[in-house]
Amino acid sequence: xxxxxxxxxxxxxxxxxxxxxxxxxxxxxxxxxxxxxxxxxxxxxxxxxxxxxxxxxxxxxxxx
Numbered sequence: 001x002x003x004x005x006x007x008x009x010x011x012x013x014x015x016x017x018x019x020x021x022x023x024x025x026x027x028x029x030x031x032x033x034x035x036x037x038x039x040x041x042x043x044x045x046x047x048x049x050x051x052x053x054x055x056x057x058x059x060x061x062x063x064x
Contacts, residue, residue: 009016
C-alpha cells in the first residue's frame with residue numbers, strides 16, 4: 001500500500017488549506033450552476049419545441 005504523502009506546510013498550514021478548500025468550493029459551485037443552467041435551458045427548449053410542433057399541427061389541419 002502506498003502511503004499518503006502530504007508536504008509539511010509549516011506556519012502557513014491554515015492559509016494553504018483554506019485556499020484549497022475555497023478553490024474546491026468555487027469549482028463545485030461552478031459545476032452546480034452549470035448543471036442547473038443546462039437543465040433550465042433544456043426545459044425552455046423542450047417547451048419551445050412543443051409549442052412549435054403544436055402550432056405546426058394546427059396549421060396543417062387548417063389547410064386540409
